Structures are given as structure tokens and as C-alpha cells.
Amino acid sequence: MKTVEMPKMGDTMEEGKILRWLKHEGDTVKKGESLAEVETDKVNIEIEAFASGVLRKILVQEGESAPIGAQIALIGSPDEPLPASAGDEGAATATREATTASSAPASTRGSTATRPAPTASTVTAAPAPAPAGSQGRIFISPIARHIAQEHQLDYSQIRGTGPNGRIIKMDVEAALAQQAAVPAPAPAMPAAPAPAFEPVPAAIEGEEIVEIPLTSMRRTIAKRLSQSMQTAPHFYVTSVIDTGKLAELRRQINEYAASEPQPVKVSFNDLIIKAVARALVRMPQVNVSFAEDRLIQKKQVNVGMAVALETGLIVPVIKHADQRSVLDIAREARRLAEAARAGKLKPDDLSGGTFTVSNLGMYDVESFTAIINPPESAILAVGSITPTPVVENGQVVVRDRMKVTLSSDHRAIDGAIAARFLQEVKRLLEEPFGLLL
Secondary structure (H helix, E strand, O other), rough: OEEEEEEOOOOOOEEEEEEEEEOOOEEEEEOEEEEEEEOOOEEEEEEEEOOOOHHHHHHHHOEEEEEEEEEEEEEEOOOOOOOOOOOOOHHHHHHHHHOOOOOOOOOHHOOOOOOOOOOOHHHHHHOOOOOOOOOOOOOOHHHHHHHHHHOOOOOHHHHOHHHHEEEHHHHHHHHHHHHOOOOOOOOOOOOOOOOOOOOOOOOOOOOOOOOOOOOOHHHHHHHHHHHHHHHHHHHEEEEEEHHHHHHHHHHHHHHHOOOOOOOOOOOHHHHHHHHHHHHHHOOHHOOOEEOOEEEEEOOOOEEEEEEEEEOOOEEEEOOHHOOHHHHHHHHHHHHHHHHHHHOOOHHHHHHOOEEEEEOOOOHHHOOOOOOOOOOHHHHHHHEEEEEEEEEEEEEEEEEEEEEEEEEOOOOOOHHHHHHHHHHHHHHHHOHHHHHHO
């Protein structure tokens, strides 16, 4: 009997919700066929069967959630007896707890034991637990563990922002600060007279509102970007790039690509991704992650590209962007964007990013600053290309210019390094023929 487990579909995923089963109990299943549609913290993805046979039993029903690695179904031969554990509803109980008690710490999810609900102070100090290994181990740095034990803080309830969810010193300090901000419960006092004013209600009487429940993606966006701004000291470097030669190169490439067996149209963003990848190879100091007592320098150059969906923002990743040609980057970018909008991205499409490019130029945005996508240490925000009057040889002329802003984590990247990196990106885009070499 083969078990189907909830797969890990992204670096930040902790659990998945079964939206619908595409196969039913008793159906024949072939390896590679889609079994179910799962809602993750980023997108809805169809999970595939890793074995052929008959879908003997569904352990997690539609609308229920399960943590990563939990059994969600069994596949076997038609006459193969079901294991005794398949009828104890253990997995289903865990998923119902995850669904109906979303306010409980994530460390209690997937457990069949009944645990008391967390107190308000616990939730405030620790909104979500750190990922644990297969043996329940919690990954925490020695100094972070020492500080937590010194203050009698339950670090199992802290969500780590270090590599692979490791709890670092700043996570513990942030939890202590939040805990200190929660006032201790006051002793019982006689009922006081009503105050002269009342808090403003969530909705003013007579006002028409629409309450929109948060999707898993929106909750994750809110949590991760808040974490990024709270833990990573952002600083910003802006540069203005002349795109005249870039536009001409793009025109020539597209004329050539139109006659290719697989025609593709190269965008400015494809050329920017190529330039960023080339710059990361020349300046690996930017291709890093911060890990409290060390920096982790990535050997691979995997550039994420922000894609706006109706439900939120998603960042599929172009792997080995430094080794790809401009046409190859364009094809992969189109594939990822189309898959993102169709909800067909695979887990590998969303993982492993080392740097992100966020482009709002198509929305006529002149410039903006972007929030770093952890555990990366930098992100490039790209504005629109705008005709701009400039002075050349004492004469005012109009040139197409583009503003780009690099957001960097000051724990990992110094100002001079960020400036030099942006200088290299500018050089590559203003003299873009080098991108083809």
C-alpha cells in the first residue's frame, strides 16, 4: 500500500488545504496523474500521484487541511487490505484541528493529542512556530536559545526567519519585545462607569461594507512582508538608466526571434533579468542570505520575477538565469507567468530564488521601493521608461530613461556594495550588447 503525503510546495509552506479531489475512492490512478487540487500559502496547485494503482482511501477530505508530510490518501491494488491505521482517523483529526483551530500554534497541528488553546500573550509573542525536523527538532542558534531560556521564553512558538526557518537572535528579541508590550492582566475591580467616549465600531451603522476573508496567499504575503520589514533593516539605492541602446537591441532580437522555430517576444524585463544575473555573477556579495553569525553565499543565480495575480503577488523563479540566453530567459519567463495566472505552477517553480526583480513599469509607475523577499538580501524595483529632457554637450535633448531602485538588507550588504552592484546593472543595460556574449 502506497501512501500519498501532503508535499512541500514552497519554502514557506507549512500545510495545505484540499480544495477538491480529482480522483475518488475506487478510481484507477496512473503515476503522474493529477490526484487533487491543493491550496498552499502561495497558489493552488494540482498534486500528482507518485504511484499507479487504485485510490483505496481518502484520509483528508475536501475543505480540510493537513501539515506537510501528513498522509492524505492511500493507493494500492484493488484487493489489497487497508492498514489498520487507515481507519483511526488520526490524519483526518489532525487536519480538522488545523482547519478549525487556525489560531492555535502551528506546532500543535498534525498532532492527535488534545492541547489547551494558547493564551493571548503566547499568540502575541509567537504567532507561528519554527519548522521542525522529522524528529520534532527545532532549529535555533545557540545564542538565540540562550536568550530565550534566560527569559523563560518558549521558543518552540517562535517562527524563525533564518535559513530553512532557523530561529535567530533577532527572532527571539522580537518575541520578547512583543511579549513585553502585552500588559499583564489587571486584578478584578468593581465595575467602572462607562467612559465618556466609545471605541469606533468596525463598521459605522448604516455604512455598506464588504468583508473579504483572507486567502492563504494573502495571509502569507502579510506575514512574510511584515517579517521582512521588521527584521531586515532596508536601505535603498536609486539609479537612472538610459534605455536607448537597450530598446534598439530588443528590436533587433525580436526581429531575429520572429523567424525562430519557437518564436518568442523579448521584453525589457527579460533583458533586465539577464543583466541582473550577469551582475550577480560579477558581484556575488549581493547573492547572499543573512544567517545571524554568518552570510550564506549562493553559488546558483536564480532570479525571481514578481507576477501580480488577482489574489496577490507571486514570485516564480528563473533557475540558473546567468547560464541562460536572452531568448531562453524570455521563454521561461512566459511559461512561468502563464502557469502562475492559470494556477499551474509546480513547487520547483517557486523555490530557490536568490534575488528578485519587481517591475511596475507597465503600470506607468515612475519609481517605487520594494520589500525584500526573505531569505534573499536584495530586490530590484523597476519603473517605467519615460522620455526625459537631459543636457548633453550643453544642449537639452530628450532621452528615454528608466529609474531602478535596489532595496538591500543592511545586515548582509553595505551601501558601497549595493551602489557598485547597481552601477554594474546600469552599465550592462546602457551597453547591452554584452548581454549576448
